[in-house]
Amino acid sequence: MNPISVQNLNKSYGGVEALADISVEVEPNELFGFIGPDGAGKTSLFRILTTLLKPDSGEASVLGLDVVDDYRTIRTKLGYMPGQFALYEDLSVRENMDFFASVFGTTLEANYDLVAPIYSQLERFEDRLAGALSGGMKQKLALSCALIHKPELLVLDEPTTGVDAVSRQEFWQMLQQLKSQGITIIASTPYMDEAEQCDRVALIDNGHILNIDTPEQVARNFDQPLLAIKASSIYELIKKLRSYEWADSVQPFGEYVHYTDKREEPDISKLELYLTEQCGLSEVEIKSIEPDIEDSFMNLMQKEVT
Numbered sequence: 001m002n003p004i005s006v007q008n009l010n011k012s013y014g015g016v017e018a019l020a021d022i023s024v025e026v027e028p029n030e031l032f033g034f035i036g037p038d039g040a041g042k043t044s045l046f047r048i049l050t051t052l053l054k055p056d057s058g059e060a061s062v063l064g065l066d067v068v069d070d071y072r073t074i075r076t077k078l079g080y081m082p083g084q085f086a087l088y089e090d091l092s093v094r095e096n097m098d099f100f101a102s103v104f105g106t107t108l109e110a111n112y113d114l115v116a117p118i119y120s121q122l123e124r125f126e127d128r129l130a131g132a133l134s135g136g137m138k139q140k141l142a143l144s145c146a147l148i149h150k151p152e153l154l155v156l157d158e159p160t161t162g163v164d165a166v167s168r169q170e171f172w173q174m175l176q177q178l179k180s181q182g183i184t185i186i187a188s189t190p191y192m193d194e195a196e197q198c199d200r201v202a203l204i205d206n207g208h209i210l211n212i213d214t215p216e217q218v219a220r221n222f223d224q225p226l227l228a229i230k231a232s233s234i235y236e237l238i239k240k241l242r243s244y245e246w247a248d249s250v251q252p253f254g255e256y257v258h259y260t261d262k263r264e265e266p267d268i269s270k271l272e273l274y275l276t277e278q279c280g281l282s283e284v285e286i287k288s289i290e291p292d293i294e295d296s297f298m299n300l301m302q303k304e305v306t
Contacts (some may be wrong), residue, residue, distance in 0.1 A: 001064045002027055003153050004049060009058035011044050011207075018044040020207040022058070026186055031179045033198035034188040038224040041207040042188035043083060046157045049186075050080045063152055076104065079146035085138050089131030093122050093141055096128040096130050097148060104149035111150050114181065117176055119144045136167030143174065156187040160194065160277065172197040192294035203297050204294065210300040215293050222291035222299055224248070226265060228256040231281040240279040244271070251298050258295060 004026035011019040019041045034042045047053035049062055051071035060067045062074050089094045091289060097108050097119070108115070118140050125133065130141060139159060156175075160211040172194060175185055187198070195201045195215045203209045203210040203218065211218055231237040237257055241250045246267075249260040258268075268286050275281045291299075 002061055003030075004032075004050075004186065005059075005061045006045075007059045009045070009048065009060055010056045011041075011048065011053070012056055017207050019048075019055070022136055022207075024209060024210055024212060026028065026184065029179065029182055029184055030199045031175060031185045031187070031197070033195055033201040034186065034204055035190075035192065035195045035201050035293075036188075036204040037190050039206075040204045042204060042209075046080075046186075046188060049142055050078065050155055051075055054165035076149070077148070077151060078153040078155055081142050081146045081154075081156045081159050083161060085142060087130050087138075087142055087145060090129060092127050092129055093133070094126040096141060096145055100145040101148045106149050108148065112149055114146050114150055115144045117177055118147070135163040136170070139163055139167060139171060139305045140174075143171075147178070148289060152184065154183055154185045156185065158188050158190065160191065168194070173212075190293075192297060195293050201293075203300060205301050210297070213296075218296050219291055222296045224260045224299075225264075226284055226289050226291045226295060227259045227261075227266060227268070227271075228253070229259050229271075229275075229284070229286050230256045230305055231275065231285070232283040234291045236279070236281060237275070240275060240281065244274060246271075250298065250301055251295075253294075258289075258297075258298075 002025050004209065006022055009019055022045060034045065035175065036042055038192040039302060042238045044053065048055050048060055048071060051067050051074050054068055063077050065074050067074065088099070101107050105113045122137065122140055122144065125137065130138065135140065159170050179185055198215060200214055201218060202212045211221065229237065234252065238250060238252060241247055241257060241259055246261050246263055247259065248262045272284055272286055275284045
């Protein structure tokens, strides 16, 4: 039995399609990521899986239980950390922990072994109001509260949004520790670099799953030569590349533009001449690079649109 099984799931809000024929299986003890931009459908899917929202059609089971018929039982078996900080800001750290433990009929002491690696970093702030914590500490408190009853499944909706890069890294290290203790975890994120922390990922956009695979295989699925190009004016570079007769995909990536050509092998020398002599760009640099998961995601999104 897979902890999560979703078949042909659909959800709309008025005339807006949030989820379109979603099917996905999450295996036991897997750290599974749903990767996509804001508005992709991640939160709608997670709210259905946590029994907070009913699907319009299709089937979804969590830990072998139907998300509609068995919602009461499911809620006792999973830990949920929503995207927005949802704890009580006018209660202290310890009071929040004790409250959520009491909801599930347990105590912090009874399950301290599970939350200790995370909560131990909060203990010296036990008397501080939750609303006065930093973003990273709020994140740790929310995760501790979600774990207080030893859930079989942990559901994290964009858990690292709004926290600094160091806290993001620490958070994923904590998830790896939890996975080693036998907990199945699903997490959503808009950050492509976090996909590499997952066993498998589902790339999702506009309510559609574009691909499900390991992060390494998703990157390998990019089947075109990829160039990284930069020039003195990134704006002019993007504009000129998009008007180039052989341009297939032009995507900004920091100081570079990632470019693919309609031909099997792009002619780099002719492209450089076009940018420098015809377009008048200076400091042009063109190099071949290996695609990563973000390149694959952007490529899949473009194919979906066309």
